[in-house]
Structure formats: C-alpha cells, structure tokens
Amino acid sequence: MxxxxxxxxxxxxxxxxxxxxxxxxxxxxxxxxxxxxxxxxxxxxxxxxxxxxxxxxxxxxxxxxxxxxxxxxxxxxxxxxxxxxxxxxxxxxxxxxxxxxxxxxxxxxxxxNYTQICPPGTLQRDGRPCTECVGSTVPTPAVRHGCYRDSRLATVPLALSMSVNRRRWWSGVxxxxxxxxxxxxxxxxxxxxxxxxxxKHNFVPDPDARRTGEGEHVLYLGRLAETKGVRLLMTAWDELAADGGVGVPLVIVGTGPLEQEVTAWAAGRDDVRYVGLYDTAECQKAIAGSVAVVAPSTWLEAFGLVVVEAMAAGVPTVAAGHGAFTELVDDGVTGLLHRPGDAASLAARIRRIAVEGDRNREMGRAARRRYEQGFSPAVGLERLVEGYRTAIAVRSGGGEGPPPVGNKSNGSRWGTRASRDGDSR
Structure with a gap:
C-alpha cells in the first residue's frame, strides 16, 4: 500500500x-x-x-x-x-x-487524546475530571477557565478550532x-x-532488554506534570518512607513543568533518584531493571504507552484504576490498580508489588504474555492495514468492511477488555 x-x-x-x-x-x-x-x-x-x-x-x-x-x-x-x-x-x-x-x-x-470533545484534550481541570465542554457546540467553559496552559487567550484558538471544525472532522474521516x-x-x-x-491499541517494539532478576528500583517514566500524577506519587512515596520504605529506591525519568519541584524533593535522599531525560536504550534498560513501573495519572489516559513498554519487558505495573489502564492492566494478574487520586491506595499497591517477590515475578511473566498476544508489532501491523483497507473500501463504495468494536466489553477481533487483545506516556 x-x-x-x-x-x-x-x-x-x-x-x-x-x-x-x-x-x-x-x-x-x-x-x-x-x-x-x-x-x-x-x-x-x-x-x-x-x-x-x-x-x-x-x-x-x-x-x-x-x-x-x-x-x-x-x-x-x-x-x-x-x-x-x-x-x-x-x-x-x-x-x-x-x-x-x-x-x-x-x-x-x-x-x-480527547481534543475532539475537550480543547486541551485532557478532560481535566484543576487536577479533577471535567466534562463541561463535552457535547457543547461551542466550548466556552474551556475559554472561561483558561484550560490550555492556564490561559484564556491560549485556549481561544483551540476552542474555536473544535467548534468550527467539528462536522468537518466527523464527516471527513x-x-x-x-x-x-x-x-x-x-x-x-x-x-x-x-x-x-x-x-486500535498502540503497539510497542520488542525491547532489547527484559527483566531477568528481581529488579533494582521502582520506576516512574514520563512527563513531570500534574495530570500524570507526579505529586500524588511523591506524597505516596513519602508515606512509604515514613513507614520504613520498600527496600528499593524510586527512580524518576522525564522532564516537564514540575521538574524543579521534583528535583528539590529528591535532593539529598537515598530513596529517590531523579535522572532527567533518557534516550530509548536507557529507558528500556531502566524498565528492565524495575521491580515495577508506576503510572499514577490523575486524568483519564486514552492509552498508557509506558504500561505496555513494561509488559514487553516482563515488568508489572501499578496504575490508576481508571481510563485505559483498566483494560491494559489486569488487576492482580499483570499488575495492580490503585484508587485514582488516592495517595494511600497508591502507597499500599507499591508496597504490595515490591515485597511480594513470588507474586511479582508471576505478574511479570503474565504481563509479557499479554504483550505478545495484544501489543506486539505483528498485531499492530495487522490492525493498521485492516483499518486502511476498511477506509479505502468505504470511500470507494465497497461497504463498511469489518465493524468497529462496540462500546460493551463483549469481545471483538479489534480488542476489548474481555478479549484481552489490546500512547502517552
């Protein structure tokens, strides 16, 4: 093609x-x-x-x-x-x-993301879920609240684009x-x-590095932003530290608007290491060396690339129990889900996944199997090409092609939670 x-x-x-x-x-x-x-x-x-x-x-x-x-x-x-x-x-x-x-x-x-129905694409405002603009022809609440970069002026072009181009998107794709x-x-x-x-879930290339031992750290890998749950993670880790820790340090990889805050928080601590940005090879090595990867996002993630990258390396995850994480992470099988926005719940899940060694290894093996079944390059290629052929057939009048997945988890060749057949970080 x-x-x-x-x-x-x-x-x-x-x-x-x-x-x-x-x-x-x-x-x-x-x-x-x-x-x-x-x-x-x-x-x-x-x-x-x-x-x-x-x-x-x-x-x-x-x-x-x-x-x-x-x-x-x-x-x-x-x-x-x-x-x-x-x-x-x-x-x-x-x-x-x-x-x-x-x-x-x-x-x-x-x-x-959600830019079709929310100007900044996050469905979140002030650290909490927000759906004020969902279903609105003119998303004035986003402008009023300055949802993009905390600026009304910066939000106006996004809100205008969403309003005037809504029908063009919905009919032109x-x-x-x-x-x-x-x-x-x-x-x-x-x-x-x-x-x-x-x-069509995102796929992840098979990494060069996979976990072979117990893991040396708990890893956060992603943007240092409020919506990614960075502050929530810091609070949870402080609770763990006050209770004796989990025996391994927290490694934080990434950059973003909270970088100075994270740097100051990590300074002088033996149980936290902030390392800044890593290249792809360094990221793979960091994931493979993890006891667990943590994804505590406070917004409704549309996917969660870092979770699948952890699966590929045979590493379990601790993730927020909402959004796409509930279909990516099989709670208690490939990782653990915590109550969204709840630092105590996050701390408890991190402790559990770090101290239960046999269960951790079992979850890591299950995570790798899940990756091979639903998120490998072979699966990704099949779904891309199938989607292209369907679009071409529809445009040429050849019919609708394979149906899209329904919004009930009743199983589908395109992948749902029921079938266990699955970006941002």
Missing part, C-alpha cells in the same frame, strides 16, 4: 508518546514493504520564526490555508491509497481534511482509530459517530 502520514511533531524538549508512536508505525509499515511518505510540521520550528510569524501562529490553529494547498497538490501528484492523520496542532490544522477531500483520498485519524476501548466509550457518549470509531 501507499500511505501518507500527516503529523505535527511535538516540541523535542519534552518526551512525546505521540511522536514515538508515529515513528514506530512508519518504521513498521516500511519494514513490511509498504510505501510510506510523511507530511509534517514541527513545533520546534516556531522558536525560529520571526516575531510577526509567531503572532500569526494562533490564527493558523483553526485553519492553515497554505497547508491545504500544499498537501492537496502533493496528494494529487503522488496519489496515495490513504492518508493517516495524527496530531494537527498547531501548524497543520484541520485544513488537512480539506486537502484529502480536494484530492479524493480517504483519511483515517488516530485519536491520541473514514475511520477514527481510538487507542483504547475506554477512550471510544467516552467519545461515543459525547456524540461522535460510533460507526466510524474503531479500537
């Missing part, structure tokens, strides 16, 4: 699960013999723009006419079978949809790839067209 992938790359200063997923899917498709081209913009480029061009960037968020012209011309010249859309904020914009329509090329889109059944359930309840929503 001939596929064109469109993606606005996130800034390289902070780790991006979406960037990683896009790169891995492109490499996977190419290795399988498919022709893959990339149409992208980079948020890093904004820093090098003139002052006048920087001022114009918010105006391009709802619609970038030059992108429509450039992409449509490229599609007419290259005639790909399908366009796969990922992130379009802030430089691509939903103008990519018009370009696909102009050239008559079917489009699929991976929904990495043949198949939306939801990265979990939990995410799909939320989007269907919010009014998105159920017949266009299919579950």
């Amino acid at each position: 001939h596929i064109l992938v469109a993606h606005n790359r996130y800034a390289s200063a902070q780790p991006s699960g979406e960037n990683k997923v896009v790169d891995q899917e492109v490499a996977l498709l190419r290795a399988a013999g498919h022709r893959v081209e990339v149409f992208e913009r980079r948020s890093d480029d904004i820093a090098g723009m003139s002052l006048m061009d920087k001022v114009k960037v918010p105006l391009l968020v709802p619609w970038n006419p030059s992108v429509r012209t450039e992409l449509a011309a490229r599609l007419r010249a290259e005639r790909p079978d399908v366009v796969h859309l990922h992130n379009v904020f802030p430089l691509l914009s939903p103008a990519v949809l018009a370009a696909c329509a102009d050239a008559g090329v079917p489009a699929v889109a991976t929904l990495h 043949e198949r939306f790839f939801c990265i979990s059944a939990a995410q799909r359930d939320v989007l269907v309840r919010a009014g998105m067209p159920a017949e266009r929503l299919a579950v």
Whole structure:
C-alpha cells in the first residue's frame, strides 16, 4: 500500500508518546514493504520564526490555508491509497481534511487524546475530571477557565478550532482509530459517530532488554506534570518512607513543568533518584531493571504507552484504576490498580508489588504474555492495514468492511477488555 502520514511533531524538549508512536508505525509499515511518505510540521520550528510569524501562529490553529494547498497538490501528484492523520496542532490544522477531500483520498485519524470533545484534550481541570465542554457546540467553559496552559487567550484558538471544525472532522474521516476501548466509550457518549470509531491499541517494539532478576528500583517514566500524577506519587512515596520504605529506591525519568519541584524533593535522599531525560536504550534498560513501573495519572489516559513498554519487558505495573489502564492492566494478574487520586491506595499497591517477590515475578511473566498476544508489532501491523483497507473500501463504495468494536466489553477481533487483545506516556 501507499500511505501518507500527516503529523505535527511535538516540541523535542519534552518526551512525546505521540511522536514515538508515529515513528514506530512508519518504521513498521516500511519494514513490511509498504510505501510510506510523511507530511509534517514541527513545533520546534516556531522558536525560529520571526516575531510577526509567531503572532500569526494562533490564527493558523483553526485553519492553515497554505497547508491545504500544499498537501492537496502533493496528494494529487503522488496519489496515495490513504492518508493517516495524527496530531494537527498547531501548524497543520484541520485544513488537512480539506486537502484529502480536494484530492479524493480517504483519511483515517488516530485519536491520541480527547481534543475532539475537550480543547486541551485532557478532560481535566484543576487536577479533577471535567466534562463541561463535552457535547457543547461551542466550548466556552474551556475559554472561561483558561484550560490550555492556564490561559484564556491560549485556549481561544483551540476552542474555536473544535467548534468550527467539528462536522468537518466527523464527516471527513473514514475511520477514527481510538487507542483504547475506554477512550471510544467516552467519545461515543459525547456524540461522535460510533460507526466510524474503531479500537486500535498502540503497539510497542520488542525491547532489547527484559527483566531477568528481581529488579533494582521502582520506576516512574514520563512527563513531570500534574495530570500524570507526579505529586500524588511523591506524597505516596513519602508515606512509604515514613513507614520504613520498600527496600528499593524510586527512580524518576522525564522532564516537564514540575521538574524543579521534583528535583528539590529528591535532593539529598537515598530513596529517590531523579535522572532527567533518557534516550530509548536507557529507558528500556531502566524498565528492565524495575521491580515495577508506576503510572499514577490523575486524568483519564486514552492509552498508557509506558504500561505496555513494561509488559514487553516482563515488568508489572501499578496504575490508576481508571481510563485505559483498566483494560491494559489486569488487576492482580499483570499488575495492580490503585484508587485514582488516592495517595494511600497508591502507597499500599507499591508496597504490595515490591515485597511480594513470588507474586511479582508471576505478574511479570503474565504481563509479557499479554504483550505478545495484544501489543506486539505483528498485531499492530495487522490492525493498521485492516483499518486502511476498511477506509479505502468505504470511500470507494465497497461497504463498511469489518465493524468497529462496540462500546460493551463483549469481545471483538479489534480488542476489548474481555478479549484481552489490546500512547502517552
């Protein structure tokens, strides 16, 4: 097949699960013999723009006419079978949809978060779940609260884009790839067209390193942000330390807005190590050396890449018991779930998974089996190609193809919690 992938790359200063997923899917498709081209913009480029061009960037968020012209011309010249859309904020914009329509090329889109129904895409405000904008034609609550970067001004372009492009998204994409059944359930309840929503979990390449021993640390790997549960983890770890600890240190890998706070908290402690950013090989080694990987997000994660990366290495996880984590982590089998937002519950689960050695090893083996069955490259390739062929068939009038997964966990070849057949960090 001939596929064109469109993606606005996130800034390289902070780790991006979406960037990683896009790169891995492109490499996977190419290795399988498919022709893959990339149409992208980079948020890093904004820093090098003139002052006048920087001022114009918010105006391009709802619609970038030059992108429509450039992409449509490229599609007419290259005639790909399908366009796969990922992130379009802030430089691509939903103008990519018009370009696909102009050239008559079917489009699929991976929904990495909740930007279709929530301007910042998190369904969270002030550290708590928020659905004020869900179902609204005009998401004024997000503007009123300044939900994006705590700024009303910065939120306006996102809210405007969500409002004016809603119908364009819902009618211009043949198949939306939801990265979990939990995410799909939320989007269907919010009014998105159920017949266009299919579950396609992200895959993870088989790592070079797997756990072979007991593990040397508990690991947090991800963005240092409130929504990722970093403050919750610090509180829980302090409770554990006050009660004698768990015998291994906490290692924190990543960067983000809470970096200074994490650095200060970890300073001078023997039971905590903050190591900053790691490259891919270092991340794999850190995961393989873990007693457990912790994912305490306070927002409803649409996926949870780090959980699957831990599975691939044969390492169990402790994760918040909501969002996609409830279908990724089989509680008591491949890891443990804690009560969302509850530091005492998180501390108890970390202690349990760290001190019960035999059970930990058993969960690690089960996690690896789950990875092989649902999140390997072979499974990922099959689902990508199946989704593309379905979109092409629908556009050409050949029928709907395989049905998307229903919003009940009743089993499906596309993967649900019942079938145990599954990005951000």
